[in-house]
Structures are given as C-alpha cells and as structure tokens.
Amino acid sequence: MPESDSESEILNQAFELGYTYTRSTGPVVGRFLTGLRERQVVGNRGSDGRVIVPPMEYDPGTAEALSEFVDVSEEGEVVSWAWVKHPREAHPSDQPFAWAMIRLDGADVPMVHWVQANREADINTGSRVRVRWAEETTGSINDIAGFELV
Amino acid sequence: MSEQQEPVTGIEVPIYLKYNFTAGAGPARFLSQVKKGVLTGQRCPRCDQVYIPPRGSCAACGVATEEEVVLSDKATVQSFTIVSIPIPNNPIQPPYIIANLVADGANISFIHLMSECVNEDVRIGQRVQAVWKPEEEWDYAMDNIRYFKPIDEADVPVGQIGKLPVSGWKG
Amino acid sequence: MRDIAIVAFHQSRAVADAGACNEVEMIMPVLNEVYQQVGINNAQDVDFVCSGSCDYLQGAAFAFVAGVDALGAVPPIKESHVEMDAAWALYESILKLRMGHADSALVYGFGKSSPGELPVVLSQQLDPYYLAPQWIDTVSLAAMQARLMLDQGMLTERDMAEVVSRSRRNAMRNPAAQLAGDVSVEQVLAEETYLSPLRKADCCPVSDGAAAMIICTVDKAREWGVPYALITGIDHRIETHNLGMRDLTDSVSTRQAAEGAGVGAGAIDVAELYAPFSHQEIILSRALGLEGSTSVNPSGGVLAGNLMMASGLSRIGEVFKRVVSGEAERGVAHATSGPCLQHNLVTVVEKA
Numbered sequence: 070m071p072e073s074d075s076e077s078e079i080l081n082q083a084f085e086l087g088y089t090y091t092r093s094t095g096p097v098v099g100r101f102l103t104g105l106r107e108r109q110v111v112g113n114r115g116s117d118g119r120v121i122v123p124p125m126e127y128d129p130g131t132a133e134a135l136s137e138f139v140d141v142s143e144e145g146e147v148v149s150w151a152w153v154k155h156p157r158e159a160h161p162s163d164q165p166f167a168w169a170m171i172r173l174d175g176a177d178v179p180m181v182h183w184v185q186a187n188r189e190a191d192i193n194t195g196s197r198v199r200v201r202w203a204e205e206t207t208g209s210i211n212d213i214a215g216f217e218l219v
Numbered sequence: 220m221s222e223q224q225e226p227v228t229g230i231e232v233p234i235y236l237k238y239n240f241t242a243g244a245g246p247a248r249f250l251s252q253v254k255k256g257v258l259t260g261q262r263c264p265r266c267d268q269v270y271i272p273p274r275g276s277c278a279a280c281g282v283a284t285e286e287e288v289v290l291s292d293k294a295t296v297q298s299f300t301i302v303s304i305p306i307p308n309n310p311i312q313p314p315y316i317i318a319n320l321v322a323d324g325a326n327i328s329f330i331h332l333m334s335e336c337v338n339e340d341v342r343i344g345q346r347v348q349a350v351w352k353p354e355e356e357w358d359y360a361m362d363n364i365r366y367f368k369p370i371d372e373a374d375v376p377v378g379q380i381g382k383l384p385v386s387g388w389k390g
Numbered sequence: 391m392r393d394i395a396i397v398a399f400h401q402s403r404a405v406a407d408a409g410a411c412n413e414v415e416m417i418m419p420v421l422n423e424v425y426q427q428v429g430i431n432n433a434q435d436v437d438f439v440c441s442g443s444c445d446y447l448q449g450a451a452f453a454f455v456a457g458v459d460a461l462g463a464v465p466p467i468k469e470s471h472v473e474m475d476a477a478w479a480l481y482e483s484i485l486k487l488r489m490g491h492a493d494s495a496l497v498y499g500f501g502k503s504s505p506g507e508l509p510v511v512l513s514q515q516l517d518p519y520y521l522a523p524q525w526i527d528t529v530s531l532a533a534m535q536a537r538l539m540l541d542q543g544m545l546t547e548r549d550m551a552e553v554v555s556r557s558r559r560n561a562m563r564n565p566a567a568q569l570a571g572d573v574s575v576e577q578v579l580a581e582e583t584y585l586s587p588l589r590k591a592d593c594c595p596v597s598d599g600a601a602a603m604i605i606c607t608v609d610k611a612r613e614w615g616v617p618y619a620l621i622t623g624i625d626h627r628i629e630t631h632n633l634g635m636r637d638l639t640d641s642v643s644t645r646q647a648a649e650g651a652g653v654g655a656g657a658i659d660v661a662e663l664y665a666p667f668s669h670q671e672i673i674l675s676r677a678l679g680l681e682g683s684t685s686v687n688p689s690g691g692v693l694a695g696n697l698m699m700a701s702g703l704s705r706i707g708e709v710f711k712r713v714v715s716g717e718a719e720r721g722v723a724h725a726t727s728g729p730c731l732q733h734n735l736v737t738v739v740e741k742a
Contacts (some may be wrong), residue, residue, distance in 0.1 A: 079410040080242040080250055080359055086449045088234040094227055098519045102227040121635065123520050129630030149541070151533030152586035159510045159525035168530040170634060178634040181521060181531075189586060194541050208227035210523050232523050234514055238449035238505045243412025274459055275415045281432040281462025283418055 097126045100138055105212040108202050112176050113138050119177035123210075143200040144219060145173035150196075152189040161215060167192050171216060184216045191218060242359075245275030245284060250359040252287075256351060260325045262286040268326040272361065291323035292349035293387050294367060295375045298328075301338050316341055320367060324385035331361065335368035344380065346372035346388065394484050395611040395618035395742065396714075398427035399707030401601040404568040404695025407504040408598035413443075413453050417460040417500050420600045424496070428604055428614045432462035436604065437492035439469045440483045442476030442499040443699045446511050457500065468492070475499060475664075476601065477702030477725030477735050481624055483605060493610045499700030500600035508596045508698065516729060517631055529667075531729045533588045535638040536669040540587055544639055545672050547587065551578035553668040554591045554693060561690025568597050568695035592668040594696035601700040603707055608742070619713040619739050621706075625650030626735035628728070638730050644677040647736040648722070655738075658684045659718035662705035664726045666692055673731065674724055688712065702726065702735065709739045716741075 094102060097113065101123045104111035112122035116131040120139050128135055150169040156162055161183055169192075170179040185201065186192045198216035206212040242250060245261060249272050252259040260269040261284035263277030269288050270277065277284050299318035316338055319328040333341060335350070347367035357363045373390035375383065400423035408416055425431060433439050439461060443454045450456070454471050461467065472478045476499025483495035503511075509527035516522045539545045552575050561570035573591075584590040611618040627643035627650070629636050636642075648654070661684050665671035671693075675686060687693075689708040692701045702725025709721035719741045727733040 078244070078247045078251055080247045082240045082242075084238055084240055084449070086236045086238060089231075090233070091229050091231050092518060093229050094519065099227045102230065102519070106227060115635075121632070125632060125635075129632060129635050149534040149538045151530045151537065151588075152583070153530060154583070154585070157507070157510060157525075157527065159507075159513070159527075161524060168526055168534060170534055178632070180634055181526060181534075182524065183526075194537065209230055210520050230519065230523075232518060234522070236446070236449055236506060236511060236514070240449070240505060241408075241410060241412065241502075244410040244415055246412065247410055274456070275412055276418055276459045277462075278459040279462060279464035281418065281421065281460055283415070 095126065097124050097135070100124065102208040102210070105210070106206045106208040108206060110141050110143055110173060110200065111138055112141050120175060121178040122173055122176040122180050139175065141173045141175035143173070145171045145176070145198060147184065147192065147194055147196040147198060148172050148179040149194060150184065150192055152192070161211070165189070166215070169198070169216070171198055182213055182216055184218065186218055243275050245273045248287065249273050253361060253363055254357050254359050256354065256357060256363065258290045258292055258322055260288045260290050260322070262288050269324060270327050271322055271325045271329055288324060289385070290325055291385050291387055292364070293370065294320040294322045294347050295380050295383065295388065296333075296341065296343055296345040296347060297321050297380050298343060299333065299341055314338055318367070320347060321381045323383045323387040326381045328381070329361070331364060332366040333368070334366040342374070344374035344377060346370050346375065392488055392490070393608045394487055394605055394621040395608050396603060396605050396621060396706070396710040396739065397611050397614060397616050397618045398424040398604040399602070399710050400424050400427070401566050401697070401700070401704045401707060402599040403566045404595075404597035404599045404697055406568065406595065406597065408502055413448070413450075413457050413500055413502060414460045416502060416598065416600045417457055417498060417602075420602045421460055421496070421498060424602045424604050428616050433467050433496055434462055436494040436496045437468065438483060438486050438495040439467055440471065440479040440495060440497050442472045442474050442479040442703065443501060444473055446506075446514065447508070447698055448502045448505045475699050475702035475725050475727055477706060477737070478626070478727075480603065480605070480703055480706060481626065481735065484621065484624060487605065487607060494604065494606035496602065496604055497703060498600060498602035499697070499703045501698035501700055502598045503596045503698050504598050528729050529585050529588070529593055531633065532593070532667040532670070533585045535730045536592070536667065537587050539639050539669055539673075542639060545669060547579060548575060549672060550592055550668040551575045553671045554578045557687060557690045557693040560688050561694035564689045564694060566695065567690050568595050570690060570694060588667065594666040594692045597695045597697050599695070599697040599700065601697060601704045601707060603703060603710075617714045618742050619710050620742050621737060622740045623651035623653070623738035624735070626733065628733040631732070633730060636730070639673065641673050641677040641731050641734060644674055644724065644731065644734040644736060647734050648678050651736045651738050653678060653722050653736060653738055656720050658720060658722050660685045660688060660709055660712050660721040661724070662687055662689060662691065662708045662721070663724045664692055664702050664705050666696055666726075668693065670731055678722060678724070678736070685718070706737050706739065713739050713741050
C-alpha cells in the first residue's frame, strides 16, 4: 500500500522488478560453465599466450577468436581484494567477506570472485585461496561458492 | 548422471531489483483527490489544455501544470477496443472493453474499462459515467472507479470530443 | 569543420532524495534555466534534442520517454537518447551539428537513483555470465582498484584523503553540491574504512538531479547574442569489460581520448574530472598529464554530488562556466561510464 506523507504529499510504493531471463552461453562460456559443473576450472589462451580465466570469446587486444582451452588449478593467489564489512542483501554471503581478484595457478589473468574469511586481518594481497564448490553444481559461476583461505 | 554429459548451452539468470517508486508531485496531487472520489485535471498555463491524469507537465508546451481543475466523472468515448483474448494475470474475463475516455472538462483522454454495456453497441462519442467502488475501498488509484457505464445522453459529435466544459454535453 | 559553441548550462542541486519529483519534474526546472540563458521558449526553438539517462536507476521502463514530456514536443521534434551519461548525448549532438543537420541542440541528462540500491543496480551492467550473477557492486570493484594502487605504492591513503578534503572545500563555493565543508585530510583519515581500503568519504554520494546544456554553431550563438565557449576537441575510448585484462592502475582509454581531443595542444587552466572515487581522480590526472598549474575539480567534482547519467555533462558545463566567466582560458572535462573507469570521454573547452 502506498504511504502518504500529508505535508509534502509524497506517494511511495515499494516494488520489485524481475527480469527472468535465460541466456545462451555460446561455446566458450558454455565450455567454462560445463567445466564448473564437473568441478574443473577452465581458461583459454589469449593471442599473446596468456591464460585467461574465465575464458573470453575474443581477445580484447587483437579481436582474434580464442579457442585453445586450458585446465587450471582450483587454487590461486589474491591479487587484490576489498573487505565487505556490511554485506548487502544481494551479496553472496550474509557474513563479512572479501571480494577478490584471484589469479589461479596456471592462469595469467585474475578472475573476480569472493573469499570467505572470518576477519579482515585474515586476508592479504598474496593470500592463497582455494575454490569452495557448491554442494550441487549446475553450470553457473556460482558453482564456485566463494573461495576459502588455504 | 547421463544428462550431466550434455554441455551447458544456456543459463537461467533471474534478476530481481527492489525499488521504491515515487508518483511525482503532480500525479501525487491527482491521486490524493482520487482517494477522496474526486477527479482533478491540471491546466497548462500556456495552452490551457487540461490533463488527466496529470504527470506534472504539459507535454505539448513543456511547462509545469500547477492549476488544479475539478472534473466531472462523466466522460465521452474517444476510442475503444473489444478485448477477446485472455491476458495473463488479468482477472477480467474477455470479451471486455478498454476505452480511451475524455472526462468532461478535460482535453486529453485516459484509458479505463467499460462495462454494463452491450459491447457491439459501444461507439465513439458515446456518453459514459464512472461506477465507483464503495467509499471504504478507495485508495490512491484510478481503479477506485470499477468501470464506466453508458448513460442516457446524446452522443457527442467527434469534433467536440475533448472540448466539453465540466458541465458536460447538452446535445 | 564547423566550430561548436556552448551557450548555456545548468545543473540542479544534487540531493540524496528528490522526494516527490518525478523525472519530468526534475528535468523541467533545469531546462527552463538554460532556455532563459539564451532567451528561448522550449525545445521547439532548437534543432535537435538528445538526452542521457538509464531506466534501471529508478526501475521505470521508458522513463526517458516520459522525460520528453518536459520538452514541449508538439509539434514533433528531432529527438534522440543515449542509455549513457549525457556527455555522450553531447557527443551525438556535436556530430549532428558538424554534419550540418542542425545549428543548435539541447542536451540533458537526469538520474533519480534514490528509488533503488544504486551499487546493486549497477552490478547488473557487468558481464552477465561471470559477474552479474555474483551481484558484485561497483563500490567493491573500485575498492579493489584502489588496493592495487596502494599495494604497488602508486598512491597512499593520505593522497586519497587529500582529494576528498580538496573536493569538500571546493564544493563550499558550489551551490549545487550535496557534500561540502571545511574538512581536513586528518579528519578524513580518522574515519573508519567502509569498504576497505575505501572510506565512505572516498566514495561519491548517491544523488538525484538533472543537468542541461545548449550548444550551437558560432553563427547561432552570435544571433542569440550570448557569451559562449568553444568545444575544440572531443573523443572517447572504451576498454575491455574483463577487469582482469585491464591495467586498473592506469586509464589507457582516457589517455587515448585525450590525445584524440587534442588536450596536449596547450596549457590547461582547469580540469573537471568524473572521478566517483578519490583514487580515480589521481589515475585520471596522471592519464591526462595534468600539472600543478591546473585547477582540478574546482566545483568539488562528483565526490560532492554524483548525478548518474548527468555528471559527465556537468563536468563539461563546469568548465564552460569558468571559461565564459574569464576564470580560465582553456579547460578539460572528463566523463566516465562503466566499472573502474572503463569508458572515458574527454572534451576540450576554450575561450572563444
């Protein structure tokens, strides 16, 4: 129900907007998500030979279509991070956690995901982290239920 | 696990975003009157057109419409359509009529339902009047009016639609 | 090529919540202000109109079409829209003028971010497969960018606090500012972190409001008989959406856009930079090659109030105001879009 503020006559109504989309993955994103479903992280090789995780369809520098897939480790190193003291409702954790750029072993390009840690002091640039797999993997970036400190 | 062998080709990524909608200052004044069972338009200071429901500006002149004009709940059919297909989540059963109606005293039409009518007899220029919900159900919404029903008044010639005074069409 | 003149600019006061005002009611007063500056009635009196906004901000589909109700579009006008900051609407308008399809244009941008949770709304502009489903917000991404620089010794928290302090103090002379005050570096540093390493003061506020500008040919400006400044260069570049592939400690796209716009062709008296986070002002100043003689963000910049989809246009307007007043002869304005300064537009404004 709308609320009326009689003095300024502000009429408000809370609402939720839903976009219930499905998306086609294409062969490159599909390969990565298929890998996650099998609990394997897959990257691909860019034009300059660097291993990109998650894989990209085209090299951002050369626009070359990329096709050479490479399995990488589920462990890696924190390249940068941000400590979320007050998680938002939309966030993947309701406890304080870190967003991080993580370079997996065998990859050159860091990926963005989140890291579970009890306290801000527990995580550092260079911290080693490992994938926490979701109980049920479905072929989604959220099959990685965050990373944990090693 | 044989289904697990099929590669992933699509994902479901529903997005839900929460907002707090604000009606706007002009529309809020209108809705506050509707809650009292009164239809008000707003007049453009430049071209004198009266808008209902007002959105805060005269779209033709691009200026704020500050002056309130109390309108009649009698209106004239400017255009209509007979809806024959069910629309998902709409409780109204087809066939039913959606009409562009111009309230007496206004220049611009709004969309509402028509009922208590013979669908095949509905026509442009036909006179109608609001059938309101019981007062205790009134809210900040145009569906305080359940629908408009035909009244026994002479049709308005097409050229006169949207040009009637608040006192309505005398024939 | 035809010279492009800016003849009018106005921005509404940046406020945390525009309250009852809908988009039309937010836009109209700003448009009236620029109409008055050149002495015209409404959008009928210019040849072209282009706006920038994003319907996701307030969750109202086609809010930008509702915005047209503020223009006086009867009889129909030539109108266009970009789902971007209005600085890009300016870019489109300049092309229109340069092609000879118009002699004057009204450009406006508006954002009502208060109805939604802006950082979360903006998370949905990210890669829809790898990032958006994680709901990573834009403040967190900026925080990781800041940490990369801190870790590499490219700046210190004190450097960032100095940006904030200067913004707050400059904003005291800006009637449109949302956050202003005599805030010292020590006061900023005393604040606890909000999204470590960022403090709340390092982040721009969420604001509601609108901005508008009128541009035209030099002949038209003379006909209107109003003071004007010239846009002598404008260019923009975008970087990959893959944050891991970008050097987040630099802004390569800003540097390239600056080259394209001819920033280096003369001294820069004033620069207005769209830096939603304090460390980004430092990245941008370096990418633009600014030196100590340049007054950076004399308006306070967007740390003093950030109108999503209008602040980029406002940066250009703030430089225009200072050139026309004689305070500066040549200035640079920067606009940005996307996470961590992904897409950047650079404009050079000079004395006529």
